[in-house]
Amino acid sequence: MDLILDALKQAFTILMTGQAYVVDVLLLSIRVSGSAIVLGVLLGMPAGIAAGMLRFPGRRVLIALIHTGFALPPVVVGLFVYMLLSRSGPVGSLGLLFTPAAMILAQSVLAAPYVAGITLAAVQAVPADVRLQALALGAGRWRAVWAHVREARLGLMAAIVAGFGAVISEVGAVMMVGGNILGETRVMTTAIVLETRRGNFATALALGLILLFFAFAANLALTHLQQRERGR
Protein backbone atom coordinates (compact mmCIF):
# COMPACT_ATOMS: atom_id res chain seq x y z
CA MET A 1 0.00 0.00 0.00
CA ASP A 2 2.85 2.36 0.87
CA LEU A 3 4.13 1.94 -2.65
CA ILE A 4 0.82 2.94 -4.24
CA LEU A 5 0.41 5.98 -1.98
CA ASP A 6 3.97 6.98 -2.68
CA ALA A 7 3.37 6.61 -6.43
CA LEU A 8 0.20 8.72 -6.26
CA LYS A 9 2.05 11.42 -4.35
CA GLN A 10 4.91 11.40 -6.86
CA ALA A 11 2.56 11.47 -9.86
CA PHE A 12 0.80 14.47 -8.34
CA THR A 13 4.08 16.29 -7.66
CA ILE A 14 5.36 15.62 -11.18
CA LEU A 15 2.10 16.86 -12.73
CA MET A 16 1.98 19.97 -10.54
CA THR A 17 5.61 20.96 -11.02
CA GLY A 18 5.71 20.00 -14.71
CA GLN A 19 9.16 18.41 -14.46
CA ALA A 20 10.98 19.11 -17.72
CA TYR A 21 12.24 15.54 -18.06
CA VAL A 22 8.78 13.99 -17.78
CA VAL A 23 7.20 16.64 -20.01
CA ASP A 24 9.77 15.94 -22.77
CA VAL A 25 9.25 12.19 -22.50
CA LEU A 26 5.47 12.57 -22.55
CA LEU A 27 5.56 14.89 -25.56
CA LEU A 28 7.76 12.45 -27.46
CA SER A 29 5.33 9.62 -26.64
CA ILE A 30 2.46 11.66 -28.04
CA ARG A 31 4.46 12.70 -31.10
CA VAL A 32 5.64 9.16 -31.91
CA SER A 33 2.35 7.37 -31.27
CA GLY A 34 0.34 10.21 -32.84
CA SER A 35 2.35 10.01 -36.06
CA ALA A 36 2.16 6.22 -35.98
CA ILE A 37 -1.62 6.26 -35.73
CA VAL A 38 -1.87 8.69 -38.66
CA LEU A 39 0.19 6.29 -40.77
CA GLY A 40 -1.72 3.34 -39.36
CA VAL A 41 -5.02 4.95 -40.41
CA LEU A 42 -3.73 5.71 -43.91
CA LEU A 43 -2.73 2.06 -44.23
CA GLY A 44 -5.40 0.28 -42.22
CA MET A 45 -8.58 2.20 -42.91
CA PRO A 46 -8.64 1.71 -46.71
CA ALA A 47 -7.76 -1.96 -46.16
CA GLY A 48 -10.60 -2.36 -43.64
CA ILE A 49 -13.12 -0.57 -45.84
CA ALA A 50 -12.12 -2.61 -48.88
CA ALA A 51 -12.26 -5.90 -46.98
CA GLY A 52 -15.59 -4.98 -45.43
CA MET A 53 -17.43 -3.71 -48.51
CA LEU A 54 -15.89 -4.85 -51.73
CA ARG A 55 -15.82 -8.32 -53.24
CA PHE A 56 -12.48 -9.36 -54.66
CA PRO A 57 -10.32 -12.48 -54.81
CA GLY A 58 -8.20 -13.00 -51.70
CA ARG A 59 -10.63 -11.03 -49.54
CA ARG A 60 -10.95 -13.78 -46.92
CA VAL A 61 -7.19 -14.12 -46.73
CA LEU A 62 -6.89 -10.35 -46.23
CA ILE A 63 -9.44 -10.47 -43.39
CA ALA A 64 -7.62 -13.37 -41.73
CA LEU A 65 -4.34 -11.46 -42.09
CA ILE A 66 -5.83 -8.33 -40.51
CA HIS A 67 -7.11 -10.33 -37.54
CA THR A 68 -3.78 -12.14 -37.20
CA GLY A 69 -2.20 -8.69 -36.93
CA PHE A 70 -3.99 -8.24 -33.58
CA ALA A 71 -1.68 -10.94 -32.25
CA LEU A 72 1.56 -9.36 -33.54
CA PRO A 73 3.96 -9.17 -30.59
CA PRO A 74 5.46 -5.66 -30.51
CA VAL A 75 8.94 -7.02 -29.93
CA VAL A 76 8.72 -9.09 -33.13
CA VAL A 77 7.77 -5.98 -35.09
CA GLY A 78 10.64 -4.22 -33.34
CA LEU A 79 13.04 -6.95 -34.35
CA PHE A 80 11.85 -6.83 -37.95
CA VAL A 81 12.21 -3.04 -38.19
CA TYR A 82 15.57 -3.31 -36.44
CA MET A 83 16.88 -5.71 -39.07
CA LEU A 84 15.51 -3.49 -41.82
CA LEU A 85 17.15 -0.32 -40.50
CA SER A 86 20.35 -1.75 -39.01
CA ARG A 87 23.56 -0.53 -40.63
CA SER A 88 23.99 -4.05 -41.93
CA GLY A 89 20.35 -4.12 -43.16
CA PRO A 90 18.82 -3.24 -46.54
CA VAL A 91 18.14 0.45 -45.80
CA GLY A 92 20.79 0.95 -43.13
CA SER A 93 22.38 3.80 -45.05
CA LEU A 94 19.43 6.05 -44.11
CA GLY A 95 20.69 6.08 -40.52
CA LEU A 96 17.18 5.83 -39.10
CA LEU A 97 17.83 3.25 -36.38
CA PHE A 98 17.55 4.62 -32.83
CA THR A 99 15.63 7.69 -33.99
CA PRO A 100 11.95 8.61 -33.46
CA ALA A 101 11.37 7.85 -37.17
CA ALA A 102 12.21 4.19 -36.57
CA MET A 103 9.81 4.12 -33.60
CA ILE A 104 7.02 5.66 -35.70
CA LEU A 105 7.57 3.09 -38.43
CA ALA A 106 7.39 0.17 -35.99
CA GLN A 107 4.31 1.49 -34.21
CA SER A 108 2.45 2.20 -37.44
CA VAL A 109 2.93 -1.46 -38.41
CA LEU A 110 1.38 -2.36 -35.05
CA ALA A 111 -1.46 0.16 -35.35
CA ALA A 112 -2.56 -0.70 -38.90
CA PRO A 113 -4.19 -4.10 -38.12
CA TYR A 114 -6.15 -2.64 -35.18
CA VAL A 115 -7.46 0.18 -37.32
CA ALA A 116 -8.21 -2.18 -40.22
CA GLY A 117 -9.94 -4.79 -38.05
CA ILE A 118 -12.23 -2.37 -36.22
CA THR A 119 -12.95 -0.45 -39.44
CA LEU A 120 -13.94 -3.74 -41.06
CA ALA A 121 -16.36 -4.53 -38.23
CA ALA A 122 -17.76 -0.98 -38.29
CA VAL A 123 -18.54 -0.88 -42.02
CA GLN A 124 -20.05 -4.36 -41.90
CA ALA A 125 -22.36 -3.31 -39.06
CA VAL A 126 -23.99 -0.66 -41.29
CA PRO A 127 -27.09 -2.15 -42.97
CA ALA A 128 -26.63 -2.66 -46.70
CA ASP A 129 -29.85 -0.62 -47.26
CA VAL A 130 -27.87 2.58 -46.82
CA ARG A 131 -25.87 1.93 -49.94
CA LEU A 132 -28.89 0.61 -51.86
CA GLN A 133 -30.91 3.72 -50.97
CA ALA A 134 -28.09 5.96 -52.08
CA LEU A 135 -27.91 4.08 -55.36
CA ALA A 136 -31.69 4.30 -55.75
CA LEU A 137 -31.48 8.05 -55.19
CA GLY A 138 -29.15 8.23 -58.18
CA ALA A 139 -25.74 8.26 -56.47
CA GLY A 140 -22.79 6.76 -58.34
CA ARG A 141 -21.08 3.62 -57.05
CA TRP A 142 -18.31 5.47 -55.18
CA ARG A 143 -20.71 8.06 -53.74
CA ALA A 144 -22.80 5.18 -52.41
CA VAL A 145 -19.70 3.66 -50.75
CA TRP A 146 -18.93 7.06 -49.24
CA ALA A 147 -22.46 7.31 -47.82
CA HIS A 148 -21.99 3.87 -46.28
CA VAL A 149 -18.63 4.78 -44.73
CA ARG A 150 -20.04 8.03 -43.34
CA GLU A 151 -22.68 5.99 -41.60
CA ALA A 152 -19.92 3.95 -39.91
CA ARG A 153 -18.05 7.01 -38.63
CA LEU A 154 -18.56 6.30 -34.92
CA GLY A 155 -16.94 2.91 -35.37
CA LEU A 156 -14.11 4.46 -37.37
CA MET A 157 -13.40 6.80 -34.49
CA ALA A 158 -13.31 3.79 -32.18
CA ALA A 159 -10.78 2.22 -34.55
CA ILE A 160 -8.51 5.24 -34.18
CA VAL A 161 -8.88 5.30 -30.38
CA ALA A 162 -8.13 1.58 -30.04
CA GLY A 163 -5.13 1.78 -32.36
CA PHE A 164 -3.71 4.77 -30.49
CA GLY A 165 -4.20 3.03 -27.15
CA ALA A 166 -2.43 -0.07 -28.43
CA VAL A 167 0.67 1.78 -29.60
CA ILE A 168 1.10 4.39 -26.88
CA SER A 169 1.14 1.59 -24.30
CA GLU A 170 3.52 -0.79 -26.07
CA VAL A 171 7.14 -1.01 -25.03
CA GLY A 172 8.73 -3.92 -26.91
CA ALA A 173 9.03 -2.26 -30.30
CA VAL A 174 10.11 1.22 -29.20
CA MET A 175 12.71 -0.21 -26.82
CA MET A 176 14.19 -2.29 -29.61
CA VAL A 177 14.33 0.30 -32.40
CA GLY A 178 14.56 3.42 -30.24
CA GLY A 179 17.12 2.31 -27.67
CA ASN A 180 15.54 4.43 -24.89
CA ILE A 181 18.13 7.20 -25.35
CA LEU A 182 17.68 10.14 -23.00
CA GLY A 183 16.48 13.26 -24.81
CA GLU A 184 16.22 11.43 -28.14
CA THR A 185 14.13 8.29 -28.05
CA ARG A 186 12.92 7.89 -24.48
CA VAL A 187 9.14 7.63 -24.29
CA MET A 188 6.81 7.01 -21.34
CA THR A 189 6.76 3.22 -21.57
CA THR A 190 10.53 2.81 -21.92
CA ALA A 191 11.05 5.31 -19.10
CA ILE A 192 8.76 3.12 -16.96
CA VAL A 193 10.82 0.02 -17.75
CA LEU A 194 13.99 1.91 -16.90
CA GLU A 195 12.70 3.19 -13.54
CA THR A 196 11.54 -0.34 -12.71
CA ARG A 197 14.97 -1.74 -13.51
CA ARG A 198 16.59 0.96 -11.41
CA GLY A 199 14.46 -0.21 -8.50
CA ASN A 200 12.46 3.07 -8.39
CA PHE A 201 9.09 1.34 -8.28
CA ALA A 202 7.15 4.36 -7.05
CA THR A 203 8.51 6.60 -9.82
CA ALA A 204 7.69 3.91 -12.40
CA LEU A 205 4.12 3.69 -11.13
CA ALA A 206 3.84 7.47 -11.07
CA LEU A 207 4.84 7.64 -14.73
CA GLY A 208 2.27 4.92 -15.48
CA LEU A 209 -0.43 6.96 -13.77
CA ILE A 210 0.52 10.05 -15.76
CA LEU A 211 0.34 8.08 -19.02
CA LEU A 212 -3.10 6.78 -18.04
CA PHE A 213 -4.22 10.27 -17.05
CA PHE A 214 -3.35 11.60 -20.50
CA ALA A 215 -4.95 8.64 -22.23
CA PHE A 216 -8.09 9.34 -20.19
CA ALA A 217 -8.07 13.02 -21.12
CA ALA A 218 -7.63 12.19 -24.81
CA ASN A 219 -10.44 9.66 -24.72
CA LEU A 220 -12.74 12.02 -22.88
CA ALA A 221 -12.24 14.60 -25.62
CA LEU A 222 -12.87 12.01 -28.34
CA THR A 223 -15.95 10.64 -26.58
CA HIS A 224 -17.31 14.15 -26.32
CA LEU A 225 -16.84 14.63 -30.05
CA GLN A 226 -18.30 11.21 -30.83
CA GLN A 227 -21.40 11.58 -28.71
CA ARG A 228 -22.06 15.11 -30.01
CA GLU A 229 -22.03 13.55 -33.48
CA ARG A 230 -24.78 11.24 -32.31
CA GLY A 231 -26.76 14.28 -31.16
CA ARG A 232 -26.90 13.35 -27.47
Next chain:
Amino acid sequence: MVLGATTTIEDSGLLVELQKSFAAGHPRFSLRTITGGSGEILQLGRRADVDVTFTHDPEAESTFVTEGHAEARRELMYNYFLIVGPEADPAALRGNRDAVEGFKRIAAAEAAFVSRGDQSGTHRKELFLWREAGLDPPEAKPDWYSEAGAGMGDALRVASERGAYILTEPGTFMVLRSQLRLAPLVEGDPRLLNRYALMRVNRTQHGEAADSLIAWLLGPASRDVIDQFGRAQFGDQLFRPR
Protein backbone atom coordinates in the same frame (compact mmCIF):
# COMPACT_ATOMS: atom_id res chain seq x y z
CA MET B 1 12.44 -20.11 -3.24
CA VAL B 2 13.17 -17.22 -5.56
CA LEU B 3 16.65 -16.19 -6.69
CA GLY B 4 16.91 -12.62 -7.98
CA ALA B 5 19.81 -12.36 -10.38
CA THR B 6 21.27 -9.51 -12.37
CA THR B 7 20.64 -9.59 -16.13
CA THR B 8 24.29 -9.94 -17.14
CA ILE B 9 24.39 -13.45 -15.66
CA GLU B 10 21.30 -14.39 -17.63
CA ASP B 11 22.34 -12.71 -20.91
CA SER B 12 25.56 -14.69 -20.95
CA GLY B 13 23.76 -17.99 -20.26
CA LEU B 14 25.53 -18.81 -16.97
CA LEU B 15 22.38 -18.60 -14.86
CA VAL B 16 20.66 -21.45 -16.70
CA GLU B 17 23.72 -23.68 -16.26
CA LEU B 18 23.91 -22.99 -12.53
CA GLN B 19 20.19 -23.51 -12.12
CA LYS B 20 20.23 -26.87 -13.96
CA SER B 21 23.17 -28.08 -11.95
CA PHE B 22 21.62 -27.06 -8.62
CA ALA B 23 18.25 -28.59 -9.48
CA ALA B 24 19.89 -31.92 -10.37
CA GLY B 25 21.49 -32.18 -6.94
CA HIS B 26 18.60 -30.73 -4.91
CA PRO B 27 15.28 -32.14 -6.13
CA ARG B 28 13.73 -31.20 -2.78
CA PHE B 29 13.88 -27.46 -3.42
CA SER B 30 12.04 -25.67 -6.16
CA LEU B 31 14.12 -22.80 -7.45
CA ARG B 32 12.67 -19.99 -9.51
CA THR B 33 14.86 -17.23 -10.84
CA ILE B 34 13.90 -13.76 -11.87
CA THR B 35 16.26 -11.28 -13.46
CA GLY B 36 16.58 -7.50 -13.47
CA GLY B 37 19.15 -4.77 -12.98
CA SER B 38 21.06 -4.91 -9.70
CA GLY B 39 19.00 -1.94 -8.49
CA GLU B 40 15.73 -3.71 -9.22
CA ILE B 41 16.82 -7.01 -7.64
CA LEU B 42 17.91 -5.27 -4.43
CA GLN B 43 14.60 -3.39 -4.32
CA LEU B 44 12.78 -6.74 -4.62
CA GLY B 45 14.99 -8.00 -1.80
CA ARG B 46 13.97 -5.05 0.40
CA ARG B 47 10.36 -6.08 -0.11
CA ALA B 48 11.27 -9.75 0.62
CA ASP B 49 9.99 -10.82 -2.81
CA VAL B 50 13.24 -12.65 -3.51
CA ASP B 51 15.03 -14.91 -1.02
CA VAL B 52 18.55 -14.71 -2.40
CA THR B 53 20.12 -11.91 -4.44
CA PHE B 54 22.91 -12.34 -7.00
CA THR B 55 24.13 -8.90 -8.05
CA HIS B 56 27.27 -6.95 -8.97
CA ASP B 57 27.15 -3.61 -7.25
CA PRO B 58 29.34 -3.81 -4.10
CA GLU B 59 28.40 -0.32 -2.91
CA ALA B 60 24.63 -0.86 -3.17
CA GLU B 61 25.01 -4.33 -1.64
CA SER B 62 26.84 -2.88 1.36
CA THR B 63 24.01 -0.38 1.80
CA PHE B 64 21.57 -3.30 1.66
CA VAL B 65 23.47 -4.98 4.52
CA THR B 66 23.72 -1.74 6.52
CA GLU B 67 19.97 -1.27 6.20
CA GLY B 68 19.54 -4.66 7.84
CA HIS B 69 18.08 -6.55 4.87
CA ALA B 70 20.88 -9.13 4.86
CA GLU B 71 23.64 -10.27 7.23
CA ALA B 72 26.52 -10.17 4.77
CA ARG B 73 27.52 -10.18 1.13
CA ARG B 74 29.35 -13.32 -0.03
CA GLU B 75 31.51 -12.89 -3.10
CA LEU B 76 31.07 -15.68 -5.60
CA MET B 77 32.93 -14.75 -8.77
CA TYR B 78 34.43 -11.88 -10.70
CA ASN B 79 35.61 -10.74 -14.10
CA TYR B 80 36.77 -7.49 -15.61
CA PHE B 81 34.78 -4.87 -17.49
CA LEU B 82 36.11 -3.78 -20.87
CA ILE B 83 36.05 -0.53 -22.76
CA VAL B 84 35.07 -1.32 -26.33
CA GLY B 85 34.66 1.01 -29.27
CA PRO B 86 34.82 1.45 -33.03
CA GLU B 87 37.66 -0.25 -34.90
CA ALA B 88 38.89 3.19 -36.12
CA ASP B 89 39.40 4.22 -32.45
CA PRO B 90 39.22 8.04 -32.89
CA ALA B 91 40.21 8.71 -29.26
CA ALA B 92 43.29 6.44 -29.51
CA LEU B 93 42.51 4.06 -26.65
CA ARG B 94 44.03 0.95 -28.12
CA GLY B 95 47.01 -0.56 -26.35
CA ASN B 96 46.39 1.49 -23.21
CA ARG B 97 45.65 -0.43 -19.99
CA ASP B 98 44.54 2.53 -17.91
CA ALA B 99 40.74 2.79 -17.91
CA VAL B 100 40.66 6.26 -16.32
CA GLU B 101 43.11 7.56 -18.89
CA GLY B 102 40.88 5.99 -21.57
CA PHE B 103 37.87 7.92 -20.27
CA LYS B 104 39.92 11.14 -20.24
CA ARG B 105 40.89 10.59 -23.88
CA ILE B 106 37.28 9.93 -24.92
CA ALA B 107 36.23 13.19 -23.26
CA ALA B 108 39.15 15.14 -24.73
CA ALA B 109 38.36 13.86 -28.24
CA GLU B 110 34.61 14.37 -27.60
CA ALA B 111 34.20 10.92 -29.16
CA ALA B 112 30.73 9.37 -29.06
CA PHE B 113 30.10 7.43 -25.84
CA VAL B 114 27.06 5.39 -24.85
CA SER B 115 26.13 5.06 -21.18
CA ARG B 116 23.79 2.41 -19.76
CA GLY B 117 22.14 5.11 -17.65
CA ASP B 118 20.14 2.55 -15.66
CA GLN B 119 21.82 2.35 -12.22
CA SER B 120 22.98 -1.17 -13.05
CA GLY B 121 26.28 -2.50 -11.72
CA THR B 122 27.86 -1.65 -15.07
CA HIS B 123 26.46 1.88 -15.03
CA ARG B 124 27.69 2.43 -11.46
CA LYS B 125 31.18 1.33 -12.50
CA GLU B 126 31.08 3.79 -15.39
CA LEU B 127 30.09 6.62 -13.03
CA PHE B 128 32.97 5.61 -10.74
CA LEU B 129 35.45 5.84 -13.63
CA TRP B 130 34.23 9.31 -14.63
CA ARG B 131 34.63 10.42 -11.01
CA GLU B 132 38.17 8.99 -10.91
CA ALA B 133 38.93 10.89 -14.12
CA GLY B 134 37.64 14.09 -12.50
CA LEU B 135 35.08 14.56 -15.28
CA ASP B 136 31.32 14.96 -15.19
CA PRO B 137 29.70 14.01 -18.52
CA PRO B 138 26.98 12.07 -16.63
CA GLU B 139 25.78 15.39 -15.15
CA ALA B 140 26.76 17.81 -17.92
CA LYS B 141 25.43 15.47 -20.67
CA PRO B 142 27.45 16.88 -23.59
CA ASP B 143 26.34 15.99 -27.14
CA TRP B 144 28.79 13.13 -27.53
CA TYR B 145 27.50 11.39 -24.38
CA SER B 146 24.21 9.49 -24.82
CA GLU B 147 22.31 7.69 -22.12
CA ALA B 148 20.68 4.57 -23.51
CA GLY B 149 18.47 3.47 -20.64
CA ALA B 150 18.67 -0.08 -21.87
CA GLY B 151 20.12 -3.47 -20.97
CA MET B 152 23.69 -4.45 -21.83
CA GLY B 153 22.80 -6.10 -25.14
CA ASP B 154 20.64 -3.21 -26.37
CA ALA B 155 23.19 -0.61 -25.25
CA LEU B 156 25.95 -2.47 -27.11
CA ARG B 157 23.84 -2.42 -30.27
CA VAL B 158 23.28 1.34 -29.90
CA ALA B 159 27.04 1.87 -29.48
CA SER B 160 27.79 -0.33 -32.48
CA GLU B 161 25.35 1.54 -34.74
CA ARG B 162 26.70 4.92 -33.67
CA GLY B 163 30.38 4.03 -33.73
CA ALA B 164 30.57 4.91 -30.05
CA TYR B 165 32.67 3.80 -27.09
CA ILE B 166 31.00 1.92 -24.26
CA LEU B 167 31.95 0.25 -20.98
CA THR B 168 30.75 -3.33 -21.16
CA GLU B 169 30.40 -6.41 -19.04
CA PRO B 170 32.59 -8.99 -20.82
CA GLY B 171 30.16 -11.95 -20.92
CA THR B 172 27.45 -10.16 -22.90
CA PHE B 173 30.06 -8.63 -25.19
CA MET B 174 31.55 -12.04 -26.03
CA VAL B 175 28.13 -13.50 -26.75
CA LEU B 176 27.14 -10.63 -29.09
CA ARG B 177 30.57 -9.85 -30.48
CA SER B 178 30.00 -11.34 -33.95
CA GLN B 179 26.98 -9.04 -34.46
CA LEU B 180 28.74 -5.88 -33.32
CA ARG B 181 31.19 -3.50 -34.96
CA LEU B 182 33.04 -2.97 -31.72
CA ALA B 183 36.56 -3.94 -30.76
CA PRO B 184 37.91 -4.46 -27.23
CA LEU B 185 40.26 -1.53 -26.57
CA VAL B 186 41.03 -1.23 -22.86
CA GLU B 187 41.27 -4.29 -20.62
CA GLY B 188 43.22 -5.42 -17.62
CA ASP B 189 42.96 -2.34 -15.40
CA PRO B 190 42.35 -3.55 -11.82
CA ARG B 191 39.84 -0.72 -11.43
CA LEU B 192 37.68 -2.52 -14.00
CA LEU B 193 37.10 -5.37 -11.52
CA ASN B 194 33.50 -6.60 -11.60
CA ARG B 195 32.50 -8.50 -8.45
CA TYR B 196 29.42 -10.68 -8.14
CA ALA B 197 28.05 -11.36 -4.69
CA LEU B 198 25.23 -13.33 -3.06
CA MET B 199 23.08 -12.22 -0.17
CA ARG B 200 20.47 -14.11 1.82
CA VAL B 201 17.50 -11.85 2.45
CA ASN B 202 16.78 -11.70 6.19
CA ARG B 203 13.01 -11.76 5.84
CA THR B 204 13.04 -14.88 3.64
CA GLN B 205 10.29 -17.46 4.19
CA HIS B 206 12.55 -20.17 2.77
CA GLY B 207 15.57 -19.97 5.01
CA GLU B 208 16.65 -23.60 4.66
CA ALA B 209 16.42 -23.57 0.86
CA ALA B 210 18.18 -20.20 0.66
CA ASP B 211 21.04 -21.47 2.84
CA SER B 212 21.43 -24.61 0.73
CA LEU B 213 21.50 -22.60 -2.47
CA ILE B 214 24.13 -20.21 -1.15
CA ALA B 215 26.24 -23.05 0.27
CA TRP B 216 26.02 -24.88 -3.04
CA LEU B 217 26.86 -21.79 -5.11
CA LEU B 218 29.93 -21.12 -2.95
CA GLY B 219 30.98 -24.79 -3.08
CA PRO B 220 33.10 -26.87 -5.49
CA ALA B 221 30.30 -28.06 -7.81
CA SER B 222 29.27 -24.54 -8.76
CA ARG B 223 32.92 -23.49 -8.94
CA ASP B 224 33.42 -26.04 -11.75
CA VAL B 225 30.38 -24.78 -13.67
CA ILE B 226 31.57 -21.17 -13.40
CA ASP B 227 35.15 -22.06 -14.22
CA GLN B 228 34.25 -24.03 -17.35
CA PHE B 229 31.53 -21.69 -18.57
CA GLY B 230 32.24 -20.17 -21.98
CA ARG B 231 35.49 -22.07 -22.60
CA ALA B 232 34.01 -24.36 -25.23
CA GLN B 233 31.93 -21.71 -26.97
CA PHE B 234 34.17 -18.66 -26.78
CA GLY B 235 37.56 -20.18 -26.12
CA ASP B 236 37.84 -18.21 -22.91
CA GLN B 237 36.27 -18.29 -19.49
CA LEU B 238 33.77 -15.51 -18.89
CA PHE B 239 33.68 -15.57 -15.09
CA ARG B 240 36.30 -16.56 -12.53
CA PRO B 241 35.21 -18.18 -9.27
CA ARG B 242 36.50 -16.61 -6.04
